[in-house]
Amino acid sequence: MFKIRQSKYRHVYCDAPKPALCHTGIRVATATGEQQYIKASTKYWSVAMFGGGGPLVVGRHDRPGRFEDGASPILKGQHSGTILDTDWSPFDDSMLATASEDSTIKIWSIPDDWEPTDEHGMGKKGDDFSDSLTELNEHRKKVTLIRFHPTASNIMLSTSADHTVKTWDIEAGSAISSLDTSNLSQDIIWDARGDNYATSNKDKSLRIVDGRNGTEAMKVDQAHDGSKSTKIQWLGTDGGITGKLLTTGASKQSMREMKVWDLKNLSEPLHTEPVDTASGALVPFYDRGTGVIYLCGKGDGQIRLYEYDDAKAPHLFKLNDGFRSTSPGKGYCMVAKRGLDIMDCETVRLLKITNTDGIHPLKFIVPRKSEAFQDDIYPPAPAPTPAHTCAEWVGGSSKMPITMPLDPKSMAAAGVGGGANGKKTKLVTVPMLTKEAAKMKAHIESLEKKLKSSNISFEQYKFD
Numbered sequence: 001m002f003k004i005r006q007s008k009y010r011h012v013y014c015d016a017p018k019p020a021l022c023h024t025g026i027r028v029a030t031a032t033g034e035q036q037y038i039k040a041s042t043k044y045w046s047v048a049m050f051g052g053g054g055p056l057v058v059g060r061h062d063r064p065g066r067f068e069d070g071a072s073p074i075l076k077g078q079h080s081g082t083i084l085d086t087d088w089s090p091f092d093d094s095m096l097a098t099a100s101e102d103s104t105i106k107i108w109s110i111p112d113d114w115e116p117t118d119e120h121g122m123g124k125k126g127d128d129f130s131d132s133l134t135e136l137n138e139h140r141k142k143v144t145l146i147r148f149h150p151t152a153s154n155i156m157l158s159t160s161a162d163h164t165v166k167t168w169d170i171e172a173g174s175a176i177s178s179l180d181t182s183n184l185s186q187d188i189i190w191d192a193r194g195d196n197y198a199t200s201n202k203d204k205s206l207r208i209v210d211g212r213n214g215t216e217a218m219k220v221d222q223a224h225d226g227s228k229s230t231k232i233q234w235l236g237t238d239g240g241i242t243g244k245l246l247t248t249g250a251s252k253q254s255m256r257e258m259k260v261w262d263l264k265n266l267s268e269p270l271h272t273e274p275v276d277t278a279s280g281a282l283v284p285f286y287d288r289g290t291g292v293i294y295l296c297g298k299g300d301g302q303i304r305l306y307e308y309d310d311a312k313a314p315h316l317f318k319l320n321d322g323f324r325s326t327s328p329g330k331g332y333c334m335v336a337k338r339g340l341d342i343m344d345c346e347t348v349r350l351l352k353i354t355n356t357d358g359i360h361p362l363k364f365i366v367p368r369k370s371e372a373f374q375d376d377i378y379p380p381a382p383a384p385t386p387a388h389t390c391a392e393w394v395g396g397s398s399k400m401p402i403t404m405p406l407d408p409k410s411m412a413a414a415g416v417g418g419g420a421n422g423k424k425t426k427l428v429t430v431p432m433l434t435k436e437a438a439k440m441k442a443h444i445e446s447l448e449k450k451l452k453s454s455n456i457s458f459e460q461y462k463f464d
Helices: 390-394 408-413 430-453
Strands: 044-048 056-060 083-088 095-100 105-109 134-136 143-148 155-160 164-169 174-180 185-190 196-201 206-210 216-220 231-235 244-250 256-262 271-274 282-287 292-297 302-308 316-324 331-334 346-353 359-365
Touching: 044 083, 044 095, 083 143, 095 143, 143 185, 155 185, 164 196, 174 206, 185 231, 196 231, 231 282, 244 282, 256 282, 282 331, 282 346, 292 316, 292 346
Parallel strands: none
Antiparallel strands: 044 056, 083 095, 095 105, 105 134, 143 155, 155 164, 164 174, 185 196, 196 206, 206 216, 231 244, 244 256, 256 271, 282 292, 292 302, 302 316, 331 346, 346 359
């Protein structure tokens, strides 16, 4: 007897956003690769622009409208090549990292008064921003992907065309560990604790790597038989780790597919889910709190929804037809849970960037009649607070993300919500201290020179 699978998210829906709620007027960079083309914090989003010197548009979620090219302020002047990927700190909504063709990674702090468009949706004139905080520069070729650490402050993961994956201490400005992949990486992603990361490669392999020392723990020689890019998500509900992975790729017949892997036995997948024969790479997003997978595709207008069940085979269950649009997506990203419209029962927001129609905020909503807070569809979500420092993590500390309740009263009491999520971090790095020390030394030498010229006796300062 056929039974309909029961799920709180079976009727989740997404309406096409009205034009007034979209972000338009952006000349998207023409560089192609494995990146998502758009990233977001709970306050800002970032997209690489077409043009020399690595220009970047940083917009605000609460300021939809038309970006005025040449008038609205942008980030520029630090990179000598096109920006290929960006990422936002999970603990500071103003801290942005950019990776470029010039082989460097730069860290930025967006000013509090940043406003490329006004409250009426019109482009607002302003000065461009070109003051990055620090630079990471140990890669030898273009940096293609970057990821902030999910639980520790000031740690970053990156991969480059020099066929390495590096873990960085941002404050020290140096790499903690490095892995030689001998091929171009197609995806990198931390697990929930940030102890290990997974990386997929152009040679079709899948590796599980210790983030602290860069040693390979496990490997699948051929995750998918086809030539399409392989993307990865760590699986697990309620914030826990189940030891299972989701990969997307293609079969020998170019059928796009998803596979669920058990880390206890990587000899074969637990389940293979065929999707379709479209040409673009599949990009999965996993909502760890609800167990729902949002399956996007580069060049697709459709977003498919699946629910993951760790205890019941085949583990992947299709929820509904998802979201359909005639406008193909160039890239997608997911906004953190604490940035959603909780009282409208919005469970996930994806930002979809197109080549010509700008950025579309896609709000996935669970229909409910009650206007009260729906605690059954909002389990505690990651808070904008690191669970440990970089030094503690390097020393072996292993913690799950600190979580917070999502009901409006608790969020207001914690000072989180309304686009003011994540305290601004004052980053102090070794290169910054070295530069400041050099300025102080030059100033002291200048003062001593003036004292000598005035025949005033003094005890000369000895520098180490």
